[in-house]
Amino acid sequence: MNPRKDLITIDALSDEDIRTILDSTSAMKDIFTKSVKKVPALKGKSVLTLFYEPSTRTRSSFEVAANRLSADVTTFTVSTSSVVKGESVHDTIDTLMSMKMDYIIVRHKNSGIPAVIARHCKASVINAGDGSHAHPSQAFLDAFTIREKYGDVAGRRVVIIGDILHSRVARSTSTILRRLGAEVAYMGPSPLVPPTAHTGIPRFTNWNQIFDWKPDIIYLLRVQNERIDTPFFPAADYHQAFGVTEERLRRIDDLNLSIMHPGPVNRGVEICDDAMEYRNCLINNQVENGIAARMSILYHLTPQTQSHD
Ligand code: CP
Numbered sequence: 506m507n508p509r510k511d512l513i514t515i516d517a518l519s520d521e522d523i524r525t526i527l528d529s530t531s532a533m534k535d536i537f538t539k540s541v542k543k544v545p546a547l548k549g550k551s552v553l554t555l556f557y558e559p560s561t562r563t564r565s566s567f568e569v570a571a572n573r574l575s576a577d578v579t580t581f582t583v584s585t586s587s588v589v590k591g592e593s594v595h596d597t598i599d600t601l602m603s604m605k606m607d608y609i610i611v612r613h614k615n616s617g618i619p620a621v622i623a624r625h626c627k628a629s630v631i632n633a634g635d636g637s638h639a640h641p642s643q644a645f646l647d648a649f650t651i652r653e654k655y656g657d658v659a660g661r662r663v664v665i666i667g668d669i670l671h672s673r674v675a676r677s678t679s680t681i682l683r684r685l686g687a688e689v690a691y692m693g694p695s696p697l698v699p700p701t702a703h704t705g706i707p708r709f710t711n712w713n714q715i716f717d718w719k720p721d722i723i724y725l726l727r728v729q730n731e732r733i734d735t736p737f738f739p740a741a742d743y744h745q746a747f748g749v750t751e752e753r754l755r756r757i758d759d760l761n762l763s764i765m766h767p768g769p770v771n772r773g774v775e776i777c778d779d780a781m782e783y784r785n786c787l788i789n790n791q792v793e794n795g796i797a798a799r800m801s802i803l804y805h806l807t808p809q810t811q812s813h814d
Contacts, residue, residue: 508807511623511630514639515680523648523684526801530649533804534797536573546804547576550607555581555597556633557588557613562768562792563633563642567610570799576608594618595625602626607808611635627809631802637671637729643767644677646798648685650791651722654763659686664715666747667726667775668697674767675726679706690718693747694738697728711746712753716760723757725749725766725775740774748773749780763787 506525515523536544552571556564564580571578581601583589588597594613601609608629611619616636623630634640651658663682669675669691679689691698692709701708709715715723728743744750749757749764754777757764763785764776770788772778780786 506805509805510807510809511619511632512641512802512806513620513623513630513632515641515644515677515684518641520684522805523681526645526798526805527649527652529801529804530645530794530797533570533573533800534794536800537793537797543573543575545575547571547574547607550574550576550808551605552576552578552608552610552803553581553601553606553628554578554633555583555601555609555611557583557594557611557618558634560612560633562795563612563640564610566792566795567631567633567642567799567803570796570803571608573796574800574803576803579604579606594622598622598626602628605810607810608803608806629806629808631806634673636673638673638676640673640677640767641681642795642799642802643674644681645802646791646795647674647678647724647765647767648681649798650765650787650794651682651687653790653794654787655721657686658682661687661722662690662718662720663687663722663724664690664692664709664718664720665724665726666692666715668728669693669726670697670699671729672726678724678767679704690715690720693726694743716756719760720762722763722765723749725764725770727766727769727771727775740771743774744777748775749777751777751779754780754783758783758785761785765791767791 554564568578606628610631610633612633616638619632619635665675690707765787
């Protein structure tokens with residue numbers, strides 16, 4: 506893999522970049538099986554997590570990943586910072602760069618902010634989710650989870666169900682899966698699914714069409730109410746029309762399909778309780794693999810920060 510400073514989108518990566526990061530994810534996961542779950546790969550490097558939007562999985566997973574590579578990790582808590590006094594993203598980054606950070610992992614509600622920060626500083630910038638635009642580390646952990654389960658991503662059929670329009674996960678994950686040779690389809694409420702003419706991705710409107718398509722994986726999304734001015738559906742109506750109900754779970758089980766979800770999950774909306782315990786539910790595998798994928802991402806990026814040796 507050629508030296509690469511930042512990870513902003515999957516589109517910006519070459520096929521070789523994608524394969525290198527995925528291949529190393531397996532090696533990173535092997536580290537977890539050792540009694541000492543740490544390697545010195547990033548010893549002496551500093552990693553900052555800068556999340557302007559809430560996160561459970563991504564932030565903690567990047568922090569665990571950086572710790573396992575022996576980096577020094579700083580968590581920037583926006584709610585208790587001078588951001589609440591009106592400090593701009595630009596000034597916050599200038600301040601933090603004076604502290605000589607090597608990696609900045611940033612989540613922001615506005616699409617494009619991580620790319621702006623990346624242009625502005627020598628640290629490696631990793632996009633941990635920007636608006637409806639991109640979430641590349643999620644894409645890597647999803648692709649790795651599918652590869653781990655099926656041996657290869659190529660040839661698999663994945664239907665992504667829910668609010669595609671506002672989902673950075675749908676955008677990044679469908680991009681990486683198609684680059685790796687999977688077939689992807691979308692299903693959800695018509696106003697929340699972009700037309701096939703815009704994406705080249707088949708668009709279904711109901712579960713019968715999904716079962717007829719014979720997918721391997723049902724990938725569920727949450728409706729992103731925080732990115733919609735007026736919520737579209739009462740939860741119960743959404744569940745009946747688009748969710749994995751108990752009845753649909755029985756069919757999914759009969760067909761031996763897998764279920765994935767990036768989290769956070771809204772039980773009773775896109776997924777019923779029993780589906781969380783389903784034998785082919787890969788949600789916990791996704792979380793576990795997120796650490797290994799993020800270790801691999803950190804390992805392969807090359808900050809342009811000055812050496813003071
Ligand atoms: N999948 C994901 O981005 O989850 P968090 O919002 O909890 O980070």
